Amino acid sequence: MPLRTAPLPRMAGHLSFMRSNRAKAEELQPGTLAVIGVPLESSESIMSGARFSPLAIRETSVYFGWYANPQFSNPTDVNARDAIDKSSINERLFDLGDVPVVGLARSEADEHITHTIEKVFARGATSVVLGGDNTIVAPIARGITHGIGNGKTVAFIQIGGRMPGTTCAKSESRSSSVPLDALLIDGNIKLADTTILAPVGHPTAEFAQEMTDSGAKIISSRQLNDMDSDAITDLAFTLSNRELPVIVNLDLSSVAAELHGMSDRPTFDGMSMELLQQVLVAIGRAPIVTLIVTGLYPTTNGLSIVKTGQRLIVTALLGYIRARLGLFNVPDSDTN
Amino acid sequence: MLNYPKMNSVVPSLFDAPHGLPADVQPGVLGVVGMPSDWTHTSRVGARFGPHALRLATTEMTKAISGEQTEFIDPASKEILLRNCDQWIVDCGDSEIFPNCVEETTEAIASMTRAITAGGGIPLSLGGDHYNGFPACLGYSRGLTDRDPDRKFGYIQVDGHLDFTDRLGAWGTHNHATNGRRISEFSNILQANMVWIGISGWVDGSELELIESRGGKVFSSGDVHRLGISKVTELAIEHATRGCESLYVSLCIDAMDAGYLPGTGSIVHSGITPRQYCQMLDVMAQAPIDGLDIVEVCPPLDPSGRTQRIAGHLLTRILRNYMFSVEGDAAS
Numbered sequence: 001m002p003l004r005t006a007p008l009p010r011m012a013g014h015l016s017f018m019r020s021n022r023a024k025a026e027e028l029q030p031g032t033l034a035v036i037g038v039p040l041e042s043s044e045s046i047m048s049g050a051r052f053s054p055l056a057i058r059e060t061s062v063y064f065g066w067y068a069n070p071q072f073s074n075p076t077d078v079n080a081r082d083a084i085d086k087s088s089i090n091e092r093l094f095d096l097g098d099v100p101v102v103g104l105a106r107s108e109a110d111e112h113i114t115h116t117i118e119k120v121f122a123r124g125a126t127s128v129v130l131g132g133d134n135t136i137v138a139p140i141a142r143g144i145t146h147g148i149g150n151g152k153t154v155a156f157i158q159i160g161g162r163m164p165g166t167t168c169a170k171s172e173s174r175s176s177s178v179p180l181d182a183l184l185i186d187g188n189i190k191l192a193d194t195t196i197l198a199p200v201g202h203p204t205a206e207f208a209q210e211m212t213d214s215g216a217k218i219i220s221s222r223q224l225n226d227m228d229s230d231a232i233t234d235l236a237f238t239l240s241n242r243e244l245p246v247i248v249n250l251d252l253s254s255v256a257a258e259l260h261g262m263s264d265r266p267t268f269d270g271m272s273m274e275l276l277q278q279v280l281v282a283i284g285r286a287p288i289v290t291l292i293v294t295g296l297y298p299t300t301n302g303l304s305i306v307k308t309g310q311r312l313i314v315t316a317l318l319g320y321i322r323a324r325l326g327l328f329n330v331p332d333s334d335t336n
Numbered sequence: 337m338l339n340y341p342k343m344n345s346v347v348p349s350l351f352d353a354p355h356g357l358p359a360d361v362q363p364g365v366l367g368v369v370g371m372p373s374d375w376t377h378t379s380r381v382g383a384r385f386g387p388h389a390l391r392l393a394t395t396e397m398t399k400a401i402s403g404e405q406t407e408f409i410d411p412a413s414k415e416i417l418l419r420n421c422d423q424w425i426v427d428c429g430d431s432e433i434f435p436n437c438v439e440e441t442t443e444a445i446a447s448m449t450r451a452i453t454a455g456g457g458i459p460l461s462l463g464g465d466h467y468n469g470f471p472a473c474l475g476y477s478r479g480l481t482d483r484d485p486d487r488k489f490g491y492i493q494v495d496g497h498l499d500f501t502d503r504l505g506a507w508g509t510h511n512h513a514t515n516g517r518r519i520s521e522f523s524n525i526l527q528a529n530m531v532w533i534g535i536s537g538w539v540d541g542s543e544l545e546l547i548e549s550r551g552g553k554v555f556s557s558g559d560v561h562r563l564g565i566s567k568v569t570e571l572a573i574e575h576a577t578r579g580c581e582s583l584y585v586s587l588c589i590d591a592m593d594a595g596y597l598p599g600t601g602s603i604v605h606s607g608i609t610p611r612q613y614c615q616m617l618d619v620m621a622q623a624p625i626d627g628l629d630i631v632e633v634c635p636p637l638d639p640s641g642r643t644q645r646i647a648g649h650l651l652t653r654i655l656r657n658y659m660f661s662v663e664g665d666a667a668s
Contacts, residue, residue, distance in 0.1 A: 303598075
């Protein structure tokens with residue numbers, strides 16, 4: 001039975017992402033989208049509090065839970081004047097809750113994350129993982145590679161976040177706290193199957209050259225701004241066409257810091273909210289197996305009240321969820 | 337003898353205005369009404385502290401243009417501005433608020449804006465959550481009728497949200513999601529002259545359809561970015577003033593992107609910047625506005641305090657022609 005926001009006050013009732021129904025991994029059907037919290041952070045950042053991000057995002061997401069409210073019978077994207085087909089959302093969007101990682105040793109926590117993702121993948125469902133900092137990317141990727149077996153790798157799209165400071169050849173210098181490094185250490189991706197969008201900071205010339213030589217791509221926020229959505233979608237489809245599961249890490253640092261101030265790596269040349277949503281909608285049309293949200297620090301002094309970061313993330317995710325579940329009223333949407 | 341500055345009032349007023357009663361506001365003068373109520377907000381409260389914060393912020397701004405100097409330059413337009421030394425604003429204080437009774441609060445606010453409007457003054461109401469825009473406009477509507485039973489008015493709502501719901505769950509028919517709908521039911525409003533600017537994200541399509549089927553217009557934040565804020569504002573004013581001489585403007589600060597202005601209850605990421613909002617108000621300042629409100633300033637949600645300062649600055653833009661007159665051509 002679908003949950004609804006009315007007549008309950010928004011903050012009352014059972015908390016779940018966008019007031020979606022709760023489910024266990026074993027209950028998921030192919031084509032469903034599972035939201036999973038991973039309240040875990042390491043000490044790699046100078047800030048703390050990313051572990052509170054899943055709760056913060058869910059609390060903010062209830063503002064948008066009215067898609068299930070009979071009084072808002074016809075949700076519409078006001079910019080595009082595009083009606084949202086919500087007829088199946090209650091049967092296709094589920095909140096699995098948080099992976100139980102609190103109080104565990106890191107290795108044990110990583111095992112729980114890997115196991116959970118593997119179970120979801122095995123059900124043919126896709127997921128949105130609410131981190132956490134970006135050290136959760138590696139155990140999530142392991143869950144997918146365990147699921148596909150035979151030593152296969154995944155394709156990786158990183159939006160924002162840190163880049164390796166060195167080249168793949170210098171493996172001893174890699175840091176497990178940099179997602180791409182960690183995935184390479186694990187052997188779960190090949191550099192050629194990687195795309196980095198709106199990265200933070202400057203890649204070393206050596207690393208950028210190695211990316212280019214391997215066929216991988218680094219695309220800045222300015223370049224993204226000049227691309228149309230079909231070209232961005234093609235990036236994701238190019239990776240998925242290699243018959244590799246595509247995982248995406250969206251780090252809040254990809255968005256211009258003046259719009260939120262809640263990332264541990266503020267950048268003033270990042271994406272606008274509108275551009276991020278365009279990117280997520282474009283990527284969401286490809287068969288992405290998991291989108292991992294990291295880099296939100298909701299306890300940032302003062303901004304913990306303001307909540308701009310989590311509002312931004314949730315607003316951007318609306319576009320992704322619509323695209324992923326095929327809720328657009330267009331004939332060519334891919335629903336996996 | 338030293339020329340000591342004027343002491344600050346114990347009770348701050350908007351733009352350090354003199355205090356007065358609604359019935360004493362002279363024709364053409366702004367009458368300020370505080371609406372310190374957020375009991376009709378459905379989530380993050382605190383806007384009841386908005387009127388006080390706006391008064392403090394604008395009093396601080398007024399200090400910079402008070403004293404013996406009367407000539408200033410608008411840094412945006414380079415125009416030479418002469419300070420209006422006549423009385424252009426009176427602060428009538430706060431309305432009575434009845435936290436447990438929306439009807440009494442509504443009538444209390446409306447009685448103040450009605451008295452101001454009936455006397456030819458221009459009500460400027462300070463929220464409070466956006467529900468209070470309804471009683472503020474209700475009193476304006478009644479006051480217009482008192483002056484001229486046949487007078488009609490147009491309406492522009494700058495907002496991140498439509499506020500056009502008929503009923504909202506546990507809050508019923510009178511809350512900050514229904515004020516636009518309730519205002520549309522006044523007998524002397526021209527429904528076809530109702531315009532929204534800055535709407536963001538997901539809205540209810542049937543509400544959008546109803547507004548437009550009645551002839552109203554909705555400019556989304558996307559329209560603002562595509563057409564330009566000045567063009568959108570010109571189109572909005574043209575639409576809202578067709579066939580009528582009166583215009584009510586409701587300024588909800590949450591139309592602005594939350595990154596710039598976070599101290600408001602229902603934040604959106606519209607991409608509308610403070611500069612765009614100011615440009616819009618520069619255009620609106622030329623419109624025949626005879627009633628307005630500014631709502632959803634929520635100081636507890638912005639520890640930096642910039643929200644009330646930005647909101648105060650917005651008031652200086654839309655009230656520029658009250659505060660100043662422009663001298664000659666643009667300065668070099």
